[in-house]
Amino acid sequence: MQKTFKNEKILFAEPLFQCDGLAGFTRSELYENAIHRTLRINQLKKEHNWTQEDFDIAIRCLNYEVGFVIHLSMFIPAIERLATDDQKAKWLPLAESYRILGTYAQTELGHGTNLMALETTATFDPRTDEFVLRTPQLSSMKWWPGSLGKTATHAIVLAQLIIGNKNYGMNPFMVQLRSLEDHMPLPGIIVGDIGAKLGANSNDNGFLILNDVRIPRENMLARNSKVTKDGRYIQTSTNKANYATMVLVRLSIIRWAEDTIKNGSLIAIRYSAVRRQSSLQAGGPEMQVLDYQTQQYKIFPSLAASYALFFTYEAMMKEYEIAYAQIMRGNNQLLGQIHGQLSGLKAFASDLVTYELEMCRRSCGGHGYLKASVVGETLLHTLPLVTVEGDNTVMYLQCARYLLKQIAKALAGQDVDEPTSYLKKDILSYTCPVQKGEHCTNPNYLLKIYTQRAHSAIASVARQLQFDLESGKDQSSAFNNNLVSLVQAAKAHCQLCLMKNFVESVSALERTCSENLASVLRQLCLYFGLHGIVTASGEFLESEAIGLQQLEWIKAEELKSLAAIRPNAVALVDAFDLHDQTVMSALGRYDGNAYQHLFEAAKREPMNQTQVPPAYYKYLRDLIKGQPLAKL
Ligand SMILES: CCCCC/C=C\C/C=C\C/C=C\C/C=C\C/C=C/C(=O)SCCNC(=O)CCNC(=O)[C@H](O)C(C)(C)COP(=O)(O)OP(=O)(O)OC[C@H]1O[C@@H](n2cnc3c(N)ncnc32)[C@H](O)[C@@H]1OP(=O)(O)O
Ligand SMILES: Cc1cc2nc3c(=O)[nH]c(=O)nc-3n(C[C@H](O)[C@H](O)[C@H](O)COP(=O)(O)OP(=O)(O)OC[C@H]3O[C@@H](n4cnc5c(N)ncnc54)[C@H](O)[C@@H]3O)c2cc1C
Numbered sequence: 001m002q003k004t005f006k007n008e009k010i011l012f013a014e015p016l017f018q019c020d021g022l023a024g025f026t027r028s029e030l031y032e033n034a035i036h037r038t039l040r041i042n043q044l045k046k047e048h049n050w051t052q053e054d055f056d057i058a059i060r061c062l063n064y065e066v067g068f069v070i071h072l073s074m075f076i077p078a079i080e081r082l083a084t085d086d087q088k089a090k091w092l093p094l095a096e097s098y099r100i101l102g103t104y105a106q107t108e109l110g111h112g113t114n115l116m117a118l119e120t121t122a123t124f125d126p127r128t129d130e131f132v133l134r135t136p137q138l139s140s141m142k143w144w145p146g147s148l149g150k151t152a153t154h155a156i157v158l159a160q161l162i163i164g165n166k167n168y169g170m171n172p173f174m175v176q177l178r179s180l181e182d183h184m185p186l187p188g189i190i191v192g193d194i195g196a197k198l199g200a201n202s203n204d205n206g207f208l209i210l211n212d213v214r215i216p217r218e219n220m221l222a223r224n225s226k227v228t229k230d231g232r233y234i235q236t237s238t239n240k241a242n243y244a245t246m247v248l249v250r251l252s253i254i255r256w257a258e259d260t261i262k263n264g265s266l267i268a269i270r271y272s273a274v275r276r277q278s279s280l281q282a283g284g285p286e287m288q289v290l291d292y293q294t295q296q297y298k299i300f301p302s303l304a305a306s307y308a309l310f311f312t313y314e315a316m317m318k319e320y321e322i323a324y325a326q327i328m329r330g331n332n333q334l335l336g337q338i339h340g341q342l343s344g345l346k347a348f349a350s351d352l353v354t355y356e357l358e359m360c361r362r363s364c365g366g367h368g369y370l371k372a373s374v375v376g377e378t379l380l381h382t383l384p385l386v387t388v389e390g391d392n393t394v395m396y397l398q399c400a401r402y403l404l405k406q407i408a409k410a411l412a413g414q415d416v417d418e419p420t421s422y423l424k425k426d427i428l429s430y431t432c433p434v435q436k437g438e439h440c441t442n443p444n445y446l447l448k449i450y451t452q453r454a455h456s457a458i459a460s461v462a463r464q465l466q467f468d469l470e471s472g473k474d475q476s477s478a479f480n481n482n483l484v485s486l487v488q489a490a491k492a493h494c495q496l497c498l499m500k501n502f503v504e505s506v507s508a509l510e511r512t513c514s515e516n517l518a519s520v521l522r523q524l525c526l527y528f529g530l531h532g533i534v535t536a537s538g539e540f541l542e543s544e545a546i547g548l549q550q551l552e553w554i555k556a557e558e559l560k561s562l563a564a565i566r567p568n569a570v571a572l573v574d575a576f577d578l579h580d581q582t583v584m585s586a587l588g589r590y591d592g593n594a595y596q597h598l599f600e601a602a603k604r605e606p607m608n609q610t611q612v613p614p615a616y617y618k619y620l621r622d623l624i625k626g627q628p629l630a631k632l
Pocket of ligand 1: 388390
C-alpha cells in the first residue's frame, strides 16, 4: 500500500518519535514536541539525503503529529500557486528554510464558508503605495488558521481588496505578523491561540486582529491579479485561481483519510484476531471475535475503504497533476473539473472515514475507550477533516453544482468531462445488469449499478430544479428546495468514483500480480461494491438500477463475502506495512500481545507513579477513619 518507508528504523530509533509517551502531555508540551519533531525530521533528511517524498512519508508515519503542518501544506503551496515569479524568488527560499514561518489566514470568526462575505479589508493607499489591512469588527478577526496562535511570523491573509470605493473581491496578501528578532507581534497585530480543541492540540490554531497594518503593494500575491502603482486593478487569470490552494489540500485530505482508516482497520482487525470472547457451542472454546459475522460486518468496511481510498487517491493525484500543470500554464480548462471532483471526494472520504473509525473503535469493546487503544484518539484527530478545507455539505454542493453543469452539457449534446462521461448515456437505455445471482459476484456488473444510480440521482435533481424554476420559484429558492437531493447526487457520484477506481485499479494490478493476490483484491473490491449497495439500498432501488430480487441476491452475496475475506483479513492489514510506532495502539501491535501492551501502558499512567494519591491525605484518610471532615 504505502511505499515501505526505508528510513523507518532511523526515525523510530529516536525517542522523540516514539509515540507511547505523548499521553499526559500538556498542550504546551504537545506543541513543542510537534515543532521539535518536524525540525528533527528536517535534520534527518539532510543527514541521510532523504527526498521530499521521504520527508512526507516520515510525517505520515507520525500521523501528522508534527509542527508546521499549515506552513508546509498551505503556506508554501499558496506562494507557489498565487505568487509571481519574482515574489516566489523572494518568499519561497525564506519559507523553505524556515526563516519565515507561515499560515494561511482565510477563515474569520464570522465567516468560513462564505468567502464572498469575508470582512477583512486591504485598502490600497496610492499616497504611500501600500495596502492598509483591517479587521473592522469582532466577527472580522481571522479565527482558526493553523500555527497562527504562537508560531507564524507571516500569514497569507485573504482579504477584500478595496481601491477607492470599489471592492475587487478576495485577494491574497503576505503580511508579517511577528518580529523576526524577538517574535513579538508587530504594531497593529493582535494574535493568540483560540484555545483547546477536541484533538490536534499540538497545533496552535489562532486568532488575528489587524488594526490598520500597512504592507507594501508588492506584498499582494499577484499571479492572478495585481494593483498598479496608480491604483489600477489588473486581473491576469480567473479569480477562481485564488482558490487553488484549497483544491490541493482537499486532495491531501483524501490521503490523510486513507492513512487514518488504515490505522483504524488495522487495530480493529488485529485486536479482533487475538480477542477471544464467548463461544457458539455451550462449553466450547471461546471464539476469536473476528469469527463473529457481526464483527466482520462492523469492521470489514473499514478494510475495504482503506484500499478504495488508496486507489482513489492515486487516481486523483494523477488527475490533479494534469490539471495543475495546465492551470499553471494559464489554461484553466480543467479547473472546474478538478474543483468539482476534489470537493466531493474530500467530503465523501472524510465522511466515510470518520464513520468507519467509530465502528472500529466500537468493535474493540471496553478497551476501545482507552486512549492506549488509539482508535478514539485517531477519530478525534480525524474529525476536523469533515470541516477543514470546506465544510462537507458545502463541498458536496460544489460537486453537485459541477454535476448539474455536466448533465446540462450532456443533454445539449455537448462534450462532457471524463469523470462524468456516463451522463452522455440515455437515462432510459439502462437495463439492470444483474439478471441472475452469480452476476453479483462480478464487480464490473456492480459498477454498472453504481453508474445508473449516480446518473439517476443527478438527472432526478436536475429535473426537479427545472420543475421548480418553471413553476415560478426563483433560482435560490429552487436551489434551497433541493439541497438534500443535490448532496445525495454528489455522494452517489463520489461513491461511483471510488468503486470505478477500485475496479480499474484491481484489473490493472491483475496483469502484473500473482493470481492469489489478484483474487484477494477482487474479493475485497466485490465486497466494497456489495456493501455500498446494501447500505444505500433505498437509493439504488429508487434509481431502478436494481429491484428487490437483485437486492436479495446482493445482500446474500455480501454476507458470503465476509466469510471469504476473513482468512485474509489480518494479511490485508499487515500489507499496509505500518510500523508499531505509527499505529501506536496497544491493541494493534504486530506481535498481538494486546493485554501485555495495555498493562504496560497502564503502568506508564502518571497517576500510577505513586501508590497513594494526594487526594488520600486531603479527603480520604479522615473519611475512612470516621474523622469529621474539615469545612471544604
Ligand atoms: C510536504 C509535507 C506536508 C506536511 C503536512 C502534512 C500533511 C498535510 C496534509 C493535509 C493537510 C490538510 C489539512 C490541514 C489541516 C487543516 C488546514 C485547514 C485549512 C482550511 O480550512 S483553509 C480554509 C478553507 N476554507 C474553505 O474551503 C472555504 C469554503 N468555501 C468556498 O470554497 C467558497 O466560499 C464556495 C463555497 C466554493 C463558494 O464560492 P464562491 O466564489 O463564493 O461562489 P460560487 O458561485 O459557489 O463559486 C464561484 C465560482 O468559483 C468556482 N470555485 C469555487 N471554489 C473553487 C475552487 N476551490 N477552485 C476552483 N474553482 C472554484 C465555482 O465552481 C464557481 O465557478 P462557476 O464556473 O460555476 O461560476
Ligand atoms: C481544525 C481546524 C483547522 C482549521 N485550519 C484553518 C486554516 O489553517 N486556515 C483557515 O483559513 N481556516 C481554517 N479552518 C477553518 C475551516 O476552514 C472552516 O471552519 C470551514 O471552512 C467551515 O466554515 P465555518 O466554520 O464557517 O462553518 P459554517 O459554514 O458556518 O458551517 C456551519 C453549518 O452551516 C452549513 N452551511 C454553511 N454554508 C452553507 C451553504 N451555503 N449551504 C448549506 N449549508 C451551509 C454547514 O454545512 C454547517 O452545517 C480550520 C478549521 C478547523 C476545525
